[in-house]
Amino acid sequence: MTTTTSWNWPSRVLATAGLALIPWIFALAWVAGEHPVAWIGLDVMEATGLIGTGLLLARCDPRRVAAAPATAVLLTVDAWFDVLTADPGTVLTAILMAACLELPLAALCTAVAWDALPALPRQVRNQLPGRRAGAGRR
Secondary structure, eight states: OOOOOOOOHHHHHHHHHHHHHHHHHHHHHHHOOSOHHHHHHHHHHHHHHHHHHHHHHHTTOTTHHHHHHHHHHHHHHHHHHHHHHOOTTTHHHHHHHIIIIIHHHHHHHHHHHHHHGGGSOHHHHHTSTTOOTTTTOO
């Protein structure tokens, strides 16, 4: 693991998106309707995942291979629940937020995880689901 930090555009986008969620979380605390703890908790986990993935990516830390897909799942679930639980007057806003923010960030997290796979040690890569025993060895 390296201690050098190199802020490329994906790491900046992810960390900035996570930081931007913080004021939203406080605003949500005032306006959240049903199940406010669930919605706030989900957004706190998303912010943590986005900031963490951005930092891990900036540091070229192979642990991003775990943080990035977990964050992608959280963002996708949030988009899904936002659209499904939206009132008729807010469904368009929920769809736009999902299409323009949550799902593109989830796709970026997925790309970060996919790109990080070669950085994993060979022993770990060979234990991934779908890999045959001995695959990748010469």
